[in-house]
Each structure stands twice: as C-alpha cells, then as structure tokens.
Amino acid sequence: MQFQQEFEEVDASWVRRMYEQVDEEELAAGRRALLSGSVGGELPLMVMKARGASLWDKEGREYIDCTSQAWTLNVGACHPKVMAAVREQLSYFTHVRTSFETVPKLLLAKRLAELAPGDLERVTFSLHGSSAIEGAMKLALRHYPDRRFFLVPWDNFNGRTLATMSLSYPHPWPFLQYSGYSVRVPQGYCYRCAYELSYPSCELFCVKMMGKFIENAIDGKPVAFIMEPIQGSGGMIDFPKPYYQAVRELCNKYDMLLIFDEMQTGFGRCGTMFASELYETVPDILVFGKAIGGGFPLAGSISRPHVAGFKPADHSFTFAHFPVSMVAALATLRVLEEEKLLERAQELNRFFRARLAELQDRYEMIGDVRGPGLMIGVELVRSRKTKEPAREESYQFEKEALKRGVLFGTAKYAGMGNVVKIKPPLVITDAQAERVMEVFEEVLEVVSCRQAQPA
Numbered sequence: 001m002q003f004q005q006e007f008e009e010v011d012a013s014w015v016r017r018m019y020e021q022v023d024e025e026e027l028a029a030g031r032r033a034l035l036s037g038s039v040g041g042e043l044p045l046m047v048m049k050a051r052g053a054s055l056w057d058k059e060g061r062e063y064i065d066c067t068s069q070a071w072t073l074n075v076g077a078c079h080p081k082v083m084a085a086v087r088e089q090l091s092y093f094t095h096v097r098t099s100f101e102t103v104p105k106l107l108l109a110k111r112l113a114e115l116a117p118g119d120l121e122r123v124t125f126s127l128h129g130s131s132a133i134e135g136a137m138k139l140a141l142r143h144y145p146d147r148r149f150f151l152v153p154w155d156n157f158n159g160r161t162l163a164t165m166s167l168s169y170p171h172p173w174p175f176l177q178y179s180g181y182s183v184r185v186p187q188g189y190c191y192r193c194a195y196e197l198s199y200p201s202c203e204l205f206c207v208k209m210m211g212k213f214i215e216n217a218i219d220g221k222p223v224a225f226i227m228e229p230i231q232g233s234g235g236m237i238d239f240p241k242p243y244y245q246a247v248r249e250l251c252n253k254y255d256m257l258l259i260f261d262e263m264q265t266g267f268g269r270c271g272t273m274f275a276s277e278l279y280e281t282v283p284d285i286l287v288f289g290k291a292i293g294g295g296f297p298l299a300g301s302i303s304r305p306h307v308a309g310f311k312p313a314d315h316s317f318t319f320a321h322f323p324v325s326m327v328a329a330l331a332t333l334r335v336l337e338e339e340k341l342l343e344r345a346q347e348l349n350r351f352f353r354a355r356l357a358e359l360q361d362r363y364e365m366i367g368d369v370r371g372p373g374l375m376i377g378v379e380l381v382r383s384r385k386t387k388e389p390a391r392e393e394s395y396q397f398e399k400e401a402l403k404r405g406v407l408f409g410t411a412k413y414a415g416m417g418n419v420v421k422i423k424p425p426l427v428i429t430d431a432q433a434e435r436v437m438e439v440f441e442e443v444l445e446v447v448s449c450r451q452a453q454p455a
C-alpha cells in the first residue's frame with residue numbers, strides 16, 4: 001500500500017497532455033520513423049481510448065470493435081476488474097526473472113491445469129503466441145528427437161517468427177532459409193474441398209489422405225500435426241466435428257503428437273473455455289495466448305504428462321513470466337466465469353447466425369456462414385454457383401463498415417481473402433450487436449450494388 005501512495009503522488013500528467021495536445025507534426029515524424037512490418041496499416045484509425053467493445057479515434061468518434069484487437073479482448077477493453085487487479089499487482093512489483101517463483105505464476109499455472117480438458121496439465125508461459133508455438137515445437141522435438149518435420153494443414157497460421165513462419169501459410173521466403181520445414185496437407189475446408197468431395201459422403205477423405213502423405217514421406221514420421229481448431233487467419237474455417245476426432249486417431253495411429261493452436265479459439269471465444277472441449281478432442285499440446293491476458297501480453301502451452309518436458313534453459317525468455325500479465329490473466333479467468341461470458345458467446349452466436357441466415361436468403365454474395373461462439377466467418381462470393389471469391393468486395397466491405405463506425409476484420413493474407421470476420425469482445429451489448437448487423441446489411445447492400453454495376 002505504501003508503494004501505491006508513493007507512485008500516486010508522482011506527477012504523470014504529461015501522459016494526459018500527450019493525448020490531449022497531440023502535435024500533428026510530431027506524429028508525422030513518428031510515422032516516418034516507424035519501420036513497422038505489420039499488417040492492417042491500410043485502415044486509417046488512431047485509437048485514443050477503448051472500453052468494452054468500443055473504441056474512440058482522435059476526433060472522438062466511437063467504433064464498435066468486431067475484431068477484439070486480434071482476439072485479445074474477450075473480456076472487452078479495460079475491463080474494470082482486470083484493471084483493478086493490475087493496479088494492485090503494480091503496488092507489489094512489476095517484473096522478476098523467470099528463475100524466481102511468484103505467487104501469480106504458480107496460481108495461474110494451477111488454474112490453467114484445472115481448466116484444460118482431459119489430462120492436459122503441464123503449463124509453460126511466454127509473452128507472445130509465436131514463442132509459445134515455438135515452445136510447443138521444442139517440446140515435440142524433445143519428445144521425438146530424431147524426427148524432422150511437422151505436418152500442417154493448408155492455410156494454417158501459427159505466427160511470424162522464423163520457425164513459426166515455416167508452419168504458416170506461404171509467404172515467408174526468404175526467411176525459410178533460416179527455419180525448419182513442414183509438409184502441408186489439404187485441410188477439411190468443406191465449402192471448398194480440395195478433393196472436390198462433399199461432407200459427409202466423403203467420409204473424411206482428407207484425413208485418410210493425410211495418412212498417405214505420412215506413409216509416403218521420404219524422411220520418416222512427422223514430429224506432430226499442428227493445427228488451429230478453427231483457421232482464423234486462413235478464413236475462419238471450422239471443420240466437421242468428426243474431423244477433429246479423426247485427426248486425433250490419425251496421430252495415435254502414426255505415433256505422432258497432436259498440437260492445437262488455441263491462440264484465437266481459447267478462453268470463451270467459441271462458447272467453451274477451449275475449442276478442444278467443443279470438439280471433444282484432447283491434443284497432446286494445447287497452445288494458448290491472446291485473450292488470456294485480458295489485454296496484457298501472455299501466451300504459453302499446456303501439455304499432457306506423457307509429453308517429454310524441457311531441459312533446463314530450453315525455453316527461457318526475459319519477460320516470459322511477466323507477473324503483471326499473470327495477474328491480469330487470473331482476473332480475466334474470474335471475469336469469464338463471474339459474468340458467464342461463455343454462455344453469452346453462445347447466445348450471441350445464435351443472434352448473429354440467425355440474422356446472417358436471413359441476409360443469406362436475400363444476398364447472393366453471402367456464400368457461407370460458419371463458426372461457433374463469437375468466431376463467425378462470412379465468406380463472400382461473386383456467385384454462389386461458381387463460388388468466385390469476392391476478394392476486392394471484402395476489402396471494400398471493411399472500409400465501408402469503418403466509415404459507419406464498425407470495425408470488421410477480413411482474412412486477407414491467407415485463403416481466398418474473402419471472409420469477413422465477426423469476432424467482437426464477448427461483452428458486446430445487445431444494442432451494439434444490433435448495430436453491427438444493421439451496418440453489416442447496409443454495407444452488403446452497397447458492395448452488392450457496386451458489384452452489379454457494369455465496369
């Protein structure tokens with residue numbers, strides 16, 4: 001407490017002035033200095049404040065955020081219970097090296113082991129999703145030290161470090177020269193089946209073919225099959241429930257690990273704590289991140305006891321066990337439970353899916369609507385018959401919606417680039433959800449009419 005008083009007495013009003021007296025020239029100089037390499041810079045929006053499912057720009061305009069800021073804000077922006085918990089933690093300390101124990105770290109590990117499905121119970125932490133995925137890769141390589149490659153589905157995305165790029169959809173040349181390699185197999189994308197079959201009469205031919213890829217690999221068995229339970233960046237692609245159980249059986253049959261990247265699907269996003277629960281499939285390693293921190297950075301993995309662990313110093317990063325994030329995560333888990341946000345995600349799924357079904361009856365452009373909880377993808381096509389991807393229209397959709405105060409993400413770097421994502425914070429209000437659908441329809445009308453006009 002004494003510490004808290006100490007820093008509360010310090011004058012930090014410069015921060016407020018920084019926001020209130022923005023100097024355009026200085027910002028322009030900052031833009032010139034910033035070497036970003038990031039995605040999404042084409043939407044001109046400077047965020048000045050965020051609360052719940054809303055954010056505000058420099059002109060004070062409010063937007064409804066249907067992106068949850070890259071899936072990080074399941075409990076909404078600046079949830080008061082998360083903010084208050086972090087403030088309390090700040091009165092103790094901010095950071096210690098990973099070699100020291102801290103109370104939040106141990107309690108969070110315990111809680112995650114309790115929450116994870118099946119016998120997933122050994123928890124590691126890091127600060128970013130990509131390093132957590134690399135941690136899972138290392139665990140798998142410790143488990144099968146003589147194997148070399150990972151099996152991944154098409155349109156998979158696991159991050160942008162050198163190793164994770166080798167697992168992710170193809171754009172990483174020249175970086176691949178410095179990373180491992182993977183074998184890519186068609187995924188169970190039923191709307192556009194690579195084998196031109198239909199589910200369920202296909203009897204999951206794609207999984208059978210994965211077995212053939214494994215049998216015909218020239219350098220032994222894969223270390224693991226690594227997949228996102230729902231491919232968010234690849235186009236919000238979810239698979240038929242038996243697909244998950246079939247890949248589990250495949251991994252057992254060929255004696256390889258199954259790794260689920262639940263970075264996007266975890267912590268209530270799909271209406272369950274983890275997608276693994278929804279699909280009743282327990283992977284050997286579950287990788288988590290993003291929403292766990294309630295807006296603070298945190299990621300990690302949970303593995304089953306039979307998976308070999310790390311050796312000392314295998315996976316140590318300066319800030320990996322950041323206590324502030326650990327407390328934010330503990331608070332986030334409490335909020336998910338206290339505010340019944342998993343049930344809320346299911347309820348909102350019913351609302352959005354019903355409204356989208358009505359629109360699909362009226363608009364040719366809606367090819368497919370899919371996804372559980374608040375992980376909904378709307379695939380836009382130029383014609384339902386040809387399924388020609390409406391790529392440019394999706395981009396226009398995003399821009400038109402922004403003008404009307406709703407922020408949608410689109411899958412534009414993988415897959416067909418034609419999927420609009422509806423993935424707001426789980427705390428979005430009924431009125432906001434209603435407004436999102438009003439804007440959705442308005443924009444669909446604009447984009448469809450433009451499409452109908454001769455060039």
Ligand SMILES: Cc1ncc(COP(=O)(O)O)c(C=O)c1O
Nearest residue numbers: 128129130157158159261263264
């Ligand atoms: C499914 C998935 N895996 C891994 C990552 C990488 O996480 P990070 O950007 O925190 O490194 C992301 C990030 O978008 C992701 O969506």
